[in-house]
Amino acid sequence: MKYAILVYETADEFAERDDAAKRDAYWGAYSAYGALLQQSGVGTGQGAGLKPPHAATTVRVRGGARQVIDGPFADTKEQLGGFFIIDAPDLDAALAWAEKCPSATRGSVEVRPLLEM
Amino acid sequence: MSDARSAAQLAERIARESYGRLVASLAARTRDLAAAEDALSEAFAAALRVWPQTGPPDNPEGWLFAAARRKLIDGARRAQTALAAQDALARAAEEIEAEMSAAALPDRRLGLLFACAHPAIDEGARTPLMLQTILGVSAERIAAAFLVEPAAMSQRLVRAKKRIRDAGISFEIPEPAAWPARIQAVQEAIYAAYTEGWSDAAGVDAARAGLTEEALWLARALAAHTPHDAESLGLLALFLHLEARRPARRDAQGRYQPLDRQDVSLWRKDWIEEAEALLLRAAALRRVGRFQLEAAIQSAHARRRHGDDPDWRAIAAFYAALIAISPSPVAQLNYCAAAARSEGPSAALTLLDEAADRFPVLGEYQPFWALRAHLCARTGANAAARAAFDQAIARERDPAVIAYLREQRAQVC
Numbered sequence: 417m418k419y420a421i422l423v424y425e426t427a428d429e430f431a432e433r434d435d436a437a438k439r440d441a442y443w444g445a446y447s448a449y450g451a452l453l454q455q456s457g458v459g460t461g462q463g464a465g466l467k468p469p470h471a472a473t474t475v476r477v478r479g480g481a482r483q484v485i486d487g488p489f490a491d492t493k494e495q496l497g498g499f500f501i502i503d504a505p506d507l508d509a510a511l512a513w514a515e516k517c518p519s520a521t522r523g524s525v526e527v528r529p530l531l532e533m
Numbered sequence: 534m535s536d537a538r539s540a541a542q543l544a545e546r547i548a549r550e551s552y553g554r555l556v557a558s559l560a561a562r563t564r565d566l567a568a569a570e571d572a573l574s575e576a577f578a579a580a581l582r583v584w585p586q587t588g589p590p591d592n593p594e595g596w597l598f599a600a601a602r603r604k605l606i607d608g609a610r611r612a613q614t615a616l617a618a619q620d621a622l623a624r625a626a627e628e629i630e631a632e633m634s635a636a637a638l639p640d641r642r643l644g645l646l647f648a649c650a651h652p653a654i655d656e657g658a659r660t661p662l663m664l665q666t667i668l669g670v671s672a673e674r675i676a677a678a679f680l681v682e683p684a685a686m687s688q689r690l691v692r693a694k695k696r697i698r699d700a701g702i703s704f705e706i707p708e709p710a711a712w713p714a715r716i717q718a719v720q721e722a723i724y725a726a727y728t729e730g731w732s733d734a735a736g737v738d739a740a741r742a743g744l745t746e747e748a749l750w751l752a753r754a755l756a757a758h759t760p761h762d763a764e765s766l767g768l769l770a771l772f773l774h775l776e777a778r779r780p781a782r783r784d785a786q787g788r789y790q791p792l793d794r795q796d797v798s799l800w801r802k803d804w805i806e807e808a809e810a811l812l813l814r815a816a817a818l819r820r821v822g823r824f825q826l827e828a829a830i831q832s833a834h835a836r837r838r839h840g841d842d843p844d845w846r847a848i849a850a851f852y853a854a855l856i857a858i859s860p861s862p863v864a865q866l867n868y869c870a871a872a873a874r875s876e877g878p879s880a881a882l883t884l885l886d887e888a889a890d891r892f893p894v895l896g897e898y899q900p901f902w903a904l905r906a907h908l909c910a911r912t913g914a915n916a917a918a919r920a921a922f923d924q925a926i927a928r929e930r931d932p933a934v935i936a937y938l939r940e941q942r943a944q945v946c
Contacts (some may be wrong), residue, residue, distance in 0.1 A: 417701040506703035507653060508711065529701050 418460070418503050418530040419510040425497035425523040430468040445518035446498075453502060458513060463500035494523045501530065540584035543593060548577055549743045551594045553667035557641035559601055561704045562624065564648075566666050566694040568605060576600035642667050643754045644704040646722065649693075650715035651702050658693035663722035665690055668747055670729065678729070706758060716759060720768050720824065723751045727772055749776060756811070766815035767825030773808035774831035777801040789933040797838045805835050826855045830867075845874035862892035863900075870904055878911040899928040903938060910945045918945045 432438040446465070453459030472488040488495055497519070504510040507527070514525040552573070559569035576597045590596040606623070649662040661679060664670040676686035696702070707715070730744030749772050756769040781795035790796075812832055815825050830851045834843045852868035865888040873881035885905060888895060895901040902925035909918035922942035929935050 419701070506705075507651070507701045508703055508707060510701070511653075529699060 422526040424494040465498035469495040537585035552669035557645040572601040572604035650718035763815040763818040763820040764822040770808040770811040770828035777804035789937040
């Protein structure tokens with residue numbers, strides 16, 4: 417089964433991406449995680465890192481009119497920072513990989529099966 | 534005509550005995566419990582139509598499995614299920630067909646129990662889901678046992694089944710690291726199934742028949758898989774102690790025999806010895822829990838097989854410990870009954886009043902009134918004793934127990 421590992425990061429984590437003192441540790445952890453997924457065979461190579469929420473723009477069309485809002489869809493403490501697509505035999509296997517994601521100990525990691533097409 | 538009846542009886546017996554095994558195998562790969570249950574009920578309906586004409590098949594369980602599997606595949610095609618799912622069904626069918634040729638259906642019930650106990654499932658749905666999918670207990674009956682509206686319980690079960698299918702929860706028995714989060718729910722469901730079956734000693738209720746045997750089988754399988762879990766061992770020890778006495782619960786005339794009147798020569802000694810050995814192993818793990826305590830209480834009663842009196846002081850102490858871990862009106866009542874033997878009837882009557890204050894629901898419970906009646910009779914309060922026997926009789930449905938209570942009442946002059 418294919419699962420999306422959705423990484424919800426805290427503001428602190430987003431800040432570390434550009435912090436000269438912390439960015440090496442931050443990006444190093446994600447490169448190591450991505451490499452581990454690939455090596456173990458669960459990684460599909462699909463996934464993406466996302467720019468921070470300040471770069472997000474949300475659009476809605478209501479009654480034929482376009483409304484554009486600056487910022488993410490939901491204003492919450494933890495925001496989607498990226499995702500990985502893995503191929504795991506079942507939920508427990510997917511959860512075991514999600515648990516190893518760097519954000520698991522600070523933000524939250526959501527595991528969601530992909531629709532089978 | 535009699536062929537039709539015996540074919541129907543066979544189908545019903547297989548439905549009872551093999552329900553959980555068939556559901557677990559049908560849903561193992563697709564994880565779609567609702568579809569498996571629907572397909573199985575269609576297969577049972579087909580058996581009732583076909584078997585009276587063709588005669589029952591040599592391997593009725595295999596026949597039902599094959600019929601249900603065909604319904605599942607047809608259903609998937611009709612619903613134009615995604616190709617991947619059809620593929621999974623076909624693969625599952627092949628695999629199981631290969632396993633089936635080895636005569637018996639592989640048993641996946643324990644794996645399904647662990648799936649139902651997954652922390653990703655709503656906590657309030659876990660035990661009901663296990664009772665329904667593995668033991669075939671109806672949603673109405675589960676709703677009654679959990680004091681929930683039937684419609685609400687059905688909804689809860691439907692949601693939980695969808696979640697197992699859509700989230701991809703595995704039917705394999707998980708790694709030991711995952712046991713602590715799930716094993717208690719598994720043990721509780723097995724216990725609930727056993728008590729549901731045990732309360733029908735007369736075997737008058739077909740829907741309950743077989744529940745105790747199934748619970749015993751599951752407890753054995755669980756203890757074999759989790760030999761280092763003290764409570765798994767305790768649960769099996771408890772069932773073995775109770776099952777050992779089953780032949781003595783009624784006399785040859787079908788009359789109810791309370792524990793202290795049972796003919797101990799009818800007890801299954803081999804099961805009692807097995808239970809005692811399990812309890813020793815559990816004690817060595819040094820993690821006491823409610824199932825071990827309940828088994829220890831039965832063990833104390835089992836001393837009668839050597840002609841020794843039960844150790845009532847120990848039994849009362851076990852009940853006190855049980856109440857401290859998991860308070861319940863029934864445990865409180867049994868504590869009073871044990872205290873009556875070790876402390877005397879007057880002290881026990883005071884404890885019984887306190888218990889009724891704490892758990893007003895006891896007033897609706899037959900054994901509460903029966904105990905009160907016995908205690909009143911022993912203190913010489915005969916009018917009160919007779920009144921309490923009347924209350925007990927009014928709350929009992931089992932004719933054998935009613936006859937026993939009447940006989941007891943008649944002895945109070």
